[in-house]
Amino acid sequence: MLKKIIEHSQVKSPWLVHYDCGSCNGCDIETLACLTPLYDVERFGVLNIGNPKHADVLIVTGTVNKRNKKVLKQIYDQMPSPKIIIAIGACGLSGGIFREAYNVVGGVDKVIPVDVYVPGCPAKPEAIIDGVVEGLAKLKELQQASTPDTDAIAS
């Protein structure tokens, strides 16, 4: 019973933490735009919680560079599982147009495992919403796979 409730609510209340890891603000403002009246992701229970320790979804925008990859790693580590990582925008996916710049390590998946890739430069808010929905779908599949983690928690 409790397990059911927990699993249901895990897909019903994803709290975001957004880390701009060196993007051009394009994707950042689109991510923020998702919270605003015209897109209002709070419909899906999304809150921009800002604190990795409370967050379930990490939204990363922008290329990873040599300095902020540590930060990105640490934020990832401070998030309690289950967690979904969403990389947004060409830069976040592969380094985009900056792939060959000297200070660019590359896409987010060079540092942390990424669950959903949202293409676009910048990705439209619709695309980002799609990304979150996709991430939640993936979470649901994980629950079906029923990792020992969720079992133990519910017990």
Add this chain to the structure above:
Amino acid sequence: MSKTIVPFGPQHPVLPEPIHLSLTVEDEIVKEAVPAFGYVHRGLEKLAEKRDFHQMIQVVERVCGICSMIHAMCYCQGLETLMNVDVPRRGQFLRVIWSELHRIHSHLLWLGLYADAFGFESVFMQFWKIRERIMDINEATAGNRVIVSVNQVGGVRRDLSPSKCEWILAELAHVEQEMKDLESTMLNNYTVKKRTVGKGVLTQEAAYELGAAGPTLRASGIAQDMRQLAYEAFDELDFAPVVETGGDAYARGVVRFRETFQSIDLVRQAIARMPQGDTFVKVKGKPEGEVVQRVEQPRGECLYYIKANKTKFLDRLRIRTPTFANIPPLAAMLPGMELADVPVLILSIDPCISCTER
């Protein structure tokens, strides 16, 4: 004895972008603020050695997503002077229209974040709701919401049909109306004034000596605006810089608020006076020589230095952005403020770190 050091950023909910400030506070009064950078640096100036000068347009557009159009415009102006191309008049007007639209959406975005910085969530929502109209205009006219990518060396890539112009004017009318609804809140609300008036005061002298730029400078009573250089079609538009004398966070808010109306007006003028004709000219050959180009971004003066050597790769590209000029004033205005005011003050210079670090 009661000293607290707060690592403010790089990942922090009130910071739209990764900048780090080591704040030393006593009873939440900031004693010292040491900024740290490098979380956004990509090194795209050096990318000019790998991309030819046409492709570099798309690169400089992504120096900063919020004022991408103006970056690209400045870059193209520079190349046009090097290759002495004359942009057709209509092209110049279109550049003005899109750059002013960018200014509007940047200021609306800023007003929202600013309201959020002093914890006024509903105002944040309102401004961003208004902003969506501008984003729609961008997408409908230029094909993308944020990075419109309309510039090319010798003009603009897209044109505006009369019907589109009509529609833009109608949308802008809405925007203006909705802005007016929020005017009393932004300018007269008691709590807002409590949080902004007298916070981070920058006297005229200080602003001048610390080299502030853009609205930060104009809020301290110095009427300096690169648009006075009358680049593109500004020579035909009547325009006077918006100036406030308060020099505090409140004044900066007022300047940007009024500039939004001004930009709306400029777009109207431009649409009204725009002649028919081509939007661009084909350019041949390669650039040579060096040039310094200055334009007014939403955040202030932006400066491009371009050195070309008659190959398709530029010799040197140097970008100096307004936020870079506004960091020293920020560091100067933080000490003595409350910790709760730090976000307001950081926002009050409208930082664009990705511009600054490129």
Add this chain to the structure above:
Amino acid sequence: MIKNIFRNFVSGSATRPYPIEVRPGFKDARGELANKIGECTLCGICARKCPSQCITVSRKDQYWEVDPFSCVYCGICVEACPQNCLLHYAEHRKPARKKSGLLLNKNESPKLTVVSENR
């Protein structure tokens, strides 16, 4: 502000119910990049012009490949294409769980490929 919020309250929510009903994209918005491979002559101008260097064209193996996860949707290639066989859909490209390039072969059906990060 009171007036404002109560106006919002009575005028109902302005939210676009996105995933439920999709707003049609604007005409000539720069969405997903596609190639009518039938008309393509594999001239390779797009590959040369692309600022993001995300297109590869091989006359030898008769294919045109794009890495949609590093494409910046600038539209340069579309404008440069002499055959007008490149085009942007108005809708954005959907998110994916895996990164994969889109390989269009002249005489095979389109297939997804693994793109190398740094070509």
Add this chain to the structure above:
Amino acid sequence: MAGSVLLIGTAPASSAPALFASSAFTTSIQVADFALLGLILFFGIKFKNWIIAGLSLAQIALLAFFEFVVLKGGHAEPAGLFCDNLSLIMVLIISIAGSLIVFYALPYMEHHEHHLKLKTSRQPRFFALLFLFIGAMNALVLVNDLMLFYFCFEITTLCSFLLIGHDKTREARQNALTALWINSLGGLALLLGIVLIYTQLHTLDIQVVISQAKGLDALLIPLGLLCVAGFTKAAQMPFQKWLLGAMVAPTPTSALLHSSTMVKAGVYLVIRFAPAFEGTPLSAGVAVCGAFTFLSAAALAIGQSNGKKVLAYSTVSNLGLILACAGINTHAAITAAILLVIFHAISKALLFLCMGSIEQHIGSRDIEDMRGLFGEMPKTALIITLGILTMILPPFGMLLGKWMAIESAAGNLFTLLMLAMGSALTVVYWARWAGILMGSDFKGDSRPEHLPGLARLPLVSLLVSAVVLSMSAPFIYAKMILTDFSGTTAAFSVSNGVMANASGSFAVIPLFLIAIGVFLFALAKSKPGRRTRLSGPYMSGISGQENGTYIGPMNKIMGSAQSNYYLSGFFGEKKLSGIVNATAGILILIMIGASI
């Protein structure tokens, strides 16, 4: 101690042993009085402190006038001893807390003198003074004769002076002299009061005075003077200066004299005479003064980072609360006062002793230096934290007392306002202290600490008694306090551990049971399981290897210091003291004036 326990049951008892009757005894007391004052005068002259000299001279003159002019060389009929439950409770506190503190003092003074690198041990002097004080204090609460009372009062003053100055440092001497002159001021007030009372009633028998004073407006002035004496002893605003200075003394002194017992002498004086001025303007005045002290001292404590000063201010503040109760002067209020006396004595002694151990261990009194003390000395940290919680949280005794106080103050606007704000301020400075004590690096592991058994024993036993006594508060009330109000309706009805009256109820025992249950449950639940992940603090994503550090500008490893807010803008000592003292002085003047 044992003897004092035996006294239980005999109460209330009034006795006039033959010894007291003998004129030789009375005469010797008179002589001793003069000797005492002479000694004080000597100190005044020796340290060139003319205030003390003047005050003691004034007392000598007044005493001489009393003995030889008023009494014409003879002496009043001796009153002997009187022991009711109030005295008994005081005796128990003094003896039990006193002896525990003395135990504690043995290892403490060893370490102390070792620390000071003294050639010759001065412990004999120290302990002699302690015992002298305990004796005098016991006598003070038992005697029924005003002159004897005055005598003991002066002895305690002198002991306090000598003990504060024990370390012979410059600072110690200064503060000792401050204490001496303020207390001699109190002595003068007391003596003057006694003389006036005698001229009115021609008796020195305290009980007689109390019984006859009812309705005698002329007696309000002397009673007011007695109250002022009590205020000085209890270091009420504006006399708090000496108590803060007294913190230079070795910690056992602070624990015994300056928190749990001697300062209570002043409180005892007021509570003892409270029935005499029930319902008079003087009573209201006492209430307001006390409440004001409660508020202002609590406010001043917030501005302090020096642990012992916080303790001192909180002592002043709580004494103010007790005096406020005495001033409100209903049965409920007096009950509250007595309960507060008990619980405050125990908790505060505990806190002082812990403070002493911590100070000797980490070599600092600053609260900020105790950050993460749990990692350093887990047991002591735990004990002091619990001690702090007994000060501010229900169902412990202090809060029971506060509850009674507020309930009985509800009819009394200004007192109420001040009590309300004061209690909130109290929570602030205690809670933040408790918080940083338990804080440690996130693993929460801690080095084993070594504390001599003689030092540990008092801590533990005080803590246990604090808890147990709080639990048995209803029975204490029923068995020991209620009997003093014989003949009148009980302020509270006690039924299965719930203290209730018309206006409210405080379920002591049930709450205790719940609290214990909850605590054990929470302890069990919050044990980190094997899958529990320990994560460092959130540092905006740049925290370093070391817990609580981060990688700052120029990739420098920075320690992110934390500290409490002391809000010097609101509660700074400099900012407040002047205003507070002035206000308090005015209030006291009003109090005296009102009684004319």
Add this chain to the structure above:
Amino acid sequence: MTLVYATLGVIFAPFAGILIAGLDRILTARFQSRTGPPLLQPLYDIGKLWGKEPMIAHRFQPLCAYIYLAAAMVSVGLFFAQSDLLLIFFVQAVGAVFLVIGAFLVPSPFSQAGANRELIQILTYEPLIIIVLAGIHLYTGSFKISAIYAMDKPLLLNLPLLFIVFGYALTIKLRKSPFDISASHHAHQELVRGVLTEYSGRTLAIVEIAHLYETILILGLCSLFWTTSVLGMVVLLALTYLAEIVVDNISARMSFRWMLKSVWSTGLVLSAINLIWLYSGGRI
């Protein structure tokens, strides 16, 4: 009987709290012309937090959270048992103190600063609430809730100013602008989540549940101002909460110094006026 009431109250309070919180979030969204979350969103949030991987920043933090929850539950229970108001309030204070201690445990500047701010908030509202309770005592002659129910006229008529003063405390307790200083619901704040920063996973869930209990308690206290008719009580609660949401939406977050100064000055003045009026025998 009272025991039954108490248990029922303790059992159903969190669900009522969830509904209220959900309604709050929907209304707030509507005021910002958004659609807002589903009504049961708070339940989902708590359930999700409960299911998170256990992650603690200090060994004693869960302990503090549990005690916070227990204190909140006991105070709600006492409330529904119609017990002594002061006692209820003191028990609730236990929880507040332990929440703060839990935040103090971790050497993170954000949670430390948040804890300090939380203390200042406690410092701000505690006197006000005690004074309000004393005003009730002055009017009903008792601190017992049952005594209030015995009155034939609603308290509001005689304690209007005290109700406003109570409103301040309500706003602070509900963490709404302009007083969402120690921890705001949406963390666009200089201290990330302030006092809640270091609580995570199940510990945070417990804190949230405790907060629901506190909401119910504080609203219950609010309901005491109109005890004569159920309808009146409901209307009063609805209007008060609506006012809270509106205030939240029309004001910025203030600094704690401003809070301390303004709330104490206005609050004390207002309550003093009302109390003096009562002392002078004024009655309606």
